[in-house]
Amino acid sequence: MSDKNKSITPLCCATVQKYNTVFLCFDDEVMWYGGSEGFTNKKPKWKSGSFDWDSNSWDDVEVKFCPHCATPVPEIRKRSTTEKICNVTDGGYYCDTCQERLGACTCHRPEYAWEPLPPQQKSKRYNINPYDTVAVAEILKNKKGRMY
Numbered sequence: 001m002s003d004k005n006k007s008i009t010p011l012c013c014a015t016v017q018k019y020n021t022v023f024l025c026f027d028d029e030v031m032w033y034g035g036s037e038g039f040t041n042k043k044p045k046w047k048s049g050s051f052d053w054d055s056n057s058w059d060d061v062e063v064k065f066c067p068h069c070a071t072p073v074p075e076i077r078k079r080s081t082t083e084k085i086c087n088v089t090d091g092g093y094y095c096d097t098c099q100e101r102l103g104a105c106t107c108h109r110p111e112y113a114w115e116p117l118p119p120q121q122k123s124k125r126y127n128i129n130p131y132d133t134v135a136v137a138e139i140l141k142n143k144k145g146r147m148y
């Protein structure tokens with residue numbers, strides 16, 4: 001698998017990045033009926049593979065948490081990049097970016113236009129000993145007007 005086709009995974013743990021169990025993926029209707037706007041303003045979702053025994057094929061299903069470490073899936077933002085990213089505005093035939101047929105397009109997949117926000121830094125309070133009164137007082141002092 002080339003780097004260009006690498007799945008975009010959350011960054012919460014090594015396992016999800018190794019096995020790509022959660023990846024960014026557009027909904028089918030966006031892929032097939034993207035219409036004249038292409039993917040530029042569409043937002044992919046965090047999905048996982050789901051096997052359908054009836055049709056003997058893989059499907060994808062939206063997920064809210066990492067199955068390995070239970071971290072909620074991160075928010076995503078537009079990636080700032082100058083790399084070529086596939087865009088399709090003709091209903092699924094040619095790539096707008098490189099003008100190739102989709103089968104021959106070597107651009108990054110459309111999902112590459114997005115990236116996960118980096119994992120949140122653990123706030124200091126998780127490491128605090130509750131019997132450490134000085135540290136606790138410090139936290140209470142800082143807590144005013146702050147979320148964490």
Ligand SMILES: [Zn+2]
Pocket residue numbers: 012013014016066067068069070071
């Ligand atoms: Zn994880």
Ligand SMILES: [Zn+2]
Pocket residue numbers: 085086087095096097098099100105106107
């Ligand atoms: Zn292309």
